[in-house]
Amino acid sequence: MLIKVNDTVEVISGRDKGQRGKILKVDRTQGRVVVEGLNRVYKHVKRSQRNPQGGRLSKEAFMDVSKVMIVCPTTGVPTRMGVRFLADGSKERYSKKSGKTISVVSPARSLHAEKA
Numbered sequence: 001m002l003i004k005v006n007d008t009v010e011v012i013s014g015r016d017k018g019q020r021g022k023i024l025k026v027d028r029t030q031g032r033v034v035v036e037g038l039n040r041v042y043k044h045v046k047r048s049q050r051n052p053q054g055g056r057l058s059k060e061a062f063m064d065v066s067k068v069m070i071v072c073p074t075t076g077v078p079t080r081m082g083v084r085f086l087a088d089g090s091k092e093r094y095s096k097k098s099g100k101t102i103s104v105v106s107p108a109r110s111l112h113a114e115k116a
Contacts, residue, residue, distance in 0.1 A: 001028055001065060002081045002093055004103075009068040010078045011038060020071060032062040039063045039082065048074030074100045 003009065010020045010049060021035040041061045047054035069078040072095040078098040083105065086092060089112040093102040 001026070002082065003033060003068070003070060008071045008073070009035060010034075011035070011063075011073055012069050013067050014039075014063070022049060025062075026060060026065075028061075031065045033065050033068060034060050034062055035068065036060065055066055058083045070102070072098055072100065073102060074098060087114045095114065106111060 003026060005023050005026060007023045008020060009023060011017050013032050015110045016035075016038045017091060019038055019081065022062045023033050024036050025034040027033070037060065039061050040058050042056040043055055043059055045057050051057075067078050070081055072079045075095070075098050077097060080098050081102060083093055086108075088108040089110055090108040091105040091112070094100065094107055095102055
């Protein structure tokens with residue numbers, strides 16, 4: 001899974017389709033993400049010392065990663081992502097639509113560097 005925390009994504013299906021938000025949590029084992037302000041659900045809470053009033057709390061719930069697409073930071077358009085090695089051996093995530101770099105994943109390593 002190529003999505004990381006703090007990436008800006010757009011929802012491509014479901015009741016929040018077309019809305020954008022920032023990734024708050026990523027569950028890589030189940031392939032789910034929490035997006036800030038989207039997929040809100042009510043959690044019914046009993047009265048306690050921590051929550052003296054009780055009632056219904058609105059919070060973000062996990063959604064499947066297949067329902068979101070990352071937004072390219074340079075063009076501002078939802079796009080698919082790819083991973084490639086650069087000439088110095090560093091690994092980067094890039095936008096398949098524009099070909100621009102989204103972020104560097106790992107630093108330069110001589111194992112993956114191109115030989116002169």
